[in-house]
Amino acid sequence: MKKLTNKAYENELARLQTELVKLQEWVKHSGMRIVILFEGRDAAGKGGVIKRITEKLNPRVCRIAALGTPTEKEKSQWYFQRYAAHLPSAGEIVLFDRSWYNRAGVEKVMGFCTEDEYYAFLHACPEFERGLVRSGIILLKYWFSVSFEEQERRFMQRINDPMKRWKLSPMDIESRKHWVDYSKAKDQMVNFTDSKLCPWFVVEADSKKAARINCISHILSKIEYQELEYEEVTLPEVVDSGYQRPPMSETNIVEDVTQKL
Secondary structure, eight states: OOOOOHHHHHHHHHHHHHHHHHHHHHHHHHTOEEEEEEEESTTSSHHHHHHHHHTTSOTTTEEEEOOOSOOHHHHTSOTTHHHHTTOOOTTEEEEEESOGGGTTTHHHHTTOSOHHHHHHHHHHHHHHHHHHHHTTOEEEEEEEEOOHHHHHHHHHHHHHOTTTGGGOOHHHHHHHTTHHHHHHHHHHHHHHHOOSSSOEEEEEOSSHHHHHHHHHHHHHHHSOOOOOOOOOOOOOOOOOOOOOOOOGGGSOOOOOGGGGO
8 A cells, every 4th residue: 555655644634624624614604513423442543633623723613522431410311411412503513532432332342331221322323313414413423443453553652652641541451452342342333323324434544644634535525515705804004092011021021941942
């Protein structure tokens, strides 16, 4: 397979991020509502692609939903309730860094839900998602696929790099023992929840850069949008009222440490 060069990656990413800005402006203009789910094994690169998507966008338009462990109150609610609270209003894009599919993955494999709760989810999820789509929400679901060897390499990189060690949680380490169980859970999840209306799209993620380019490109191809024309902007003249500002010497200036480098 042809390797993506750094120059080609940076040029294409810049082009795609420009298109994402155009999409953002069209979403605001049209009142569109978009939900994008990012699922996959630990260290598969979900966070990296989300970062590149949001990097140039307005966080008031495109926001990330990354929910933590449910509280006792949330555990007593309808399972989809805490996720539904983060769904977009008109003119918004929401990126779920893991989603309601936690029940089909980590909760199933690690025993955080009962078998009844698990199968109830598998049967209810397609109906929930059909409801979202029929309400006018555009729903895209991506599974980031990483090989056993590449995941191990990334885990070791996190273990040995102090800048990345925070990314490796005890749950990540425990998940390595359950590689086959996660494979079974993923296949079962797709079997129940992949449909023409709400399909799963698999992103081959052993190459992080290729995965980012491929995923963003695919997102743009699945959403119809138009480039808006901006009105010409002229900066107004500053009104001089004669106000005299206090001298800079009276303020606490942050030291310019760059002069010591």
